[in-house]
Amino acid sequence: MPKRARRPRTCWGLNNHDGGPRFVLCGFIYFSADMPRHSGLVVFVLSLVAAAHVPVFGVSQVIILDYHSFLGSGTSSLDFSPAEFAAQLDRFLALGYHFVPLEDALDGKVQGDNNLALTIDDGHRTDWSIFFHVLKPRNIPVTLFIPGFSVGHDRHLLTVAQVRELAAEGCAIGAHGFYHNYMTSQAFKKTPSKVITEATRPGFSIYRMTGKHPILFAYPFGAAGPEGKSAVQKAGYAWAFAAGSKITPVRFDDPSLDHYYVPRTIVYRWNIASIFRSLSARRSSRSAFP
Numbered sequence: 135m136p137k138r139a140r141r142p143r144t145c146w147g148l149n150n151h152d153g154g155p156r157f158v159l160c161g162f163i164y165f166s167a168d169m170p171r172h173s174g175l176v177v178f179v180l181s182l183v184a185a186a187h188v189p190v191f192g193v194s195q196v197i198i199l200d201y202h203s204f205l206g207s208g209t210s211s212l213d214f215s216p217a218e219f220a221a222q223l224d225r226f227l228a229l230g231y232h233f234v235p236l237e238d239a240l241d242g243k244v245q246g247d248n249n250l251a252l253t254i255d256d257g258h259r260t261d262w263s264i265f266f267h268v269l270k271p272r273n274i275p276v277t278l279f280i281p282g283f284s285v286g287h288d289r290h291l292l293t294v295a296q297v298r299e300l301a302a303e304g305c306a307i308g309a310h311g312f313y314h315n316y317m318t319s320q321a322f323k324k325t326p327s328k329v330i331t332e333a334t335r336p337g338f339s340i341y342r343m344t345g346k347h348p349i350l351f352a353y354p355f356g357a358a359g360p361e362g363k364s365a366v367q368k369a370g371y372a373w374a375f376a377a378g379s380k381i382t383p384v385r386f387d388d389p390s391l392d393h394y395y396v397p398r399t400i401v402y403r404w405n406i407a408s409i410f411r412s413l414s415a416r417r418s419s420r421s422a423f424p
C-alpha cells in the first residue's frame with residue numbers, strides 16, 4: 135500500500151447563494167506519491183470551473199409572473215396594453231429567459247435558472263385576444279387562473295365558450311376562488327363558509343367548462359390564512375399559489391417549499407422596471423437574488 139501524503143492545498147467551493155443545487159466540484163487538491171503528475175492539474179481546472187459559477191446540472195428555478203388584464207386603459211397599475219405586454223415578453227426573451235409551462239416546472243421537468251412561467255389571474259375578457267395575438271405567435275405557454283362563478287357571469291370577464299376554446303388551445307386553467315373573495319384568516323373569522331366556498335366550488339364549474347378537474351389554485355388577492363390553505367388542500371388541489379410584488383425564484387425540488395403557498399411575482403406598472411433590472415443583473419452575474 136503506497137503511502138499517501140494528503141494535504142489540502144487550496145479550496146474552491148461554489149458559493150451557492152440561492153440554496154440551489156448547483157453541482158459543487160472538488161474543493162481540495164490532494165497530492166499523492168503514486169498519483170500521476172497531471173491529476174492534480176485536472177482537479178485544479180475542474181475547481182476553477184466550479185469557482186466560475188458554471189451550473190453543471192441540477193439547477194431548476196422558475197420565476198412565476200402574475201399578470202392581470204390587457205386593456206391599456208391606464209386606470210390600473212395591474213393593466214397593460216397588448217403592445218406593452220408584447221414588448222415586455224420580447225424583452226424577457228431578449229434577456230435570455232425562457233417561458234416554460236408551469237405544470238412542467240411542478241413536475242420537475244424544467245432545468246436551468248433562467249425560466250419564467252406566465253400566469254394570468256381573474257379571467258379578464260382581454261385574456262382571449264392576448265392569447266391569440268401575443269402569446270400563441272410567440273409560443274409562450276400560460277396558466278389562466280379564473281374565478282369559477284364570475285367567468286360567464288360578468289361582462290368584463292371571459293365567456294364560458296372562450297375558456298373552453300383557450301383550454302382546447304393548450305392553456306392550463308386553474309381556479310382563482312369562486313366569487314373571488316378573500317381567503318385570509320381575518321375573512322375566515324368573519325365568515326368561515328365564504329372562505330370554504332372559495333375552495334370547494336370552483337372545481338366543478340371549471341370541470342364543466344374544460345372537462346378537466348383543476349389541480350392548481352391561486353388565492354384571490356394573492357393571500358390565504360391556514361384555514362384557506364387547508365380548505366384548498368382538502369378540496370383536492372395539488373398546488374396553490376400566493377402572489378406579491380417581490381421577485382422570488384422558486385425551486386420546485388426544494389423540500390421546504392410549501393406546495394400550498396408557492397410565491398408568484400405580480401407585475402405592476404410601478405415594479406416592471408425593477409423586475410427588468412433584477413433579471414438583467416441576474417443574467418449578467420449568474421448569481422442568485424439577494
Ligand SMILES: [Zn+2]
Pocket residue numbers: 255256310314354355
Ligand atoms: Zn384576482
